Amino acid sequence: MTNSVSGVEQTAEQSVFQSSLSVEAKIERARTELLDFSARNRLLNVPRFSKSAKTIDIVDERSSEVFRILVSEGKAMTFLAGAKGREAKDGRDAEDVVELALPDDDDRDERGRLVRHGDTKLQTRMTPNALQKRLLDLHFDARTLEEEQGVNILYLGLGTLRWIDPNNAENIRYAPLLLIPVLLERGSAADRFKLKARQEDYASNLSLEGFLDRVHKISMPAFEASDQFSFDKYASDVAAVISIKAGWSVQPDDIVLGFFSFAKFLMYRDLDPTLWPQNGKFTDRPLITSLVSNGFNSGEELLSETANIDEHILPSEMTHIVDADSSQTAAIHEVRRGRDLVIQGPPGTGKSQTIANVIAS
DSSP: OOOHHHHHHHHHHHHHHHHSHHHHHHHHHHHHGGGOOOOTTTTTTTOOOOOSSSOEEEEEOOHHHHHIIISHHHHHHHHEEEEEEEETTTTTOOOOOEOOOSOOOOOTTTTTTBBGGGSSEEOOOOOOOHHHHHHHHHHHHHHHHHHHSSSSSSEEEEEEEEETTOOOOOEEEEEEEEEEEEEEEOTTTTTTTEEEEOSOEEEEOOHHHHHHHHHHHOOOOOOOTTTTTHHHHHHHHHHHHHSSSTEEEOOOOOOEEEEEEOHHHHHHTOOGGGSOOOOOGGGGGGHHHIIIOOOOOSOOOOOOTTTTTTGHHHHOOOOOOOSHHHHHHHHHHHTTOOOOOOOOOOSSSSHHHHHHHHOEE
């Protein structure tokens, strides 16, 4: 059964790229494979108040104020744990019974805002121990992911769209509206974690935009990260466009810290031919048309894997910035000659080093 299914999928794939469809149509078929509109995508279904998911829900704060403090003013924020309950209720452990550690007053500033919403403390319902553990996990995982992948995926999500799964009305989903790239840092193990906005642009939820457009035919409001950006207005505009959906709503002050990745959606958007200059579309490039339609002409043979590279490559041509073995050296040499290559290999075989040497050469 498995072989049969695989055969069907392979035939279908071949029929697309070997068909008479235009290059644009073939690219469109391929780029849709980058989209994930399932409930597994955190950008469409972020876990709420989960004990297992590596997220931290922020409560009783205002998204507009958090945006002002973190982004507009560039200040750091800290986290405020809830207070442990004194008694266990409903069979739960006392560690799970948490009350908000709110100030006792409702003092307001000169603009009428509650003072507690304008401070630099982000409130949670987590116990002190649970909060510290979650922050440690997020801190170390974010650092590891960035070191390994070269990108940051730790974001503070401001506001959510509460939407209902069209296939099951009982499934309520929450999708973040605005994503602020952030970092967690502390001076020493005894210091409190501080949350800071990174020197990168905040962004709208591209996966949500694609999901609403493709599945529900709803166009999200225009978004631009600028000094004039108003979160309240953006949330209000989103609420207006989704008002046609019964049971859907915008929760402007839902705030969650966690890992969100939309790299595949960025690739999906970059591969949209309509976003390229009219006289410079990537679908007109010979490399692309050969790849998806015309095929490649056989040219001069590449250096054999068993060839003695000393007979073909002079030491003066080996402008390497990191070590390279003979197979990597041969690949670098072919690229310098103007050849287009696909380099394959399992982890640890030097693909990244080869790319670095190619760029340097």
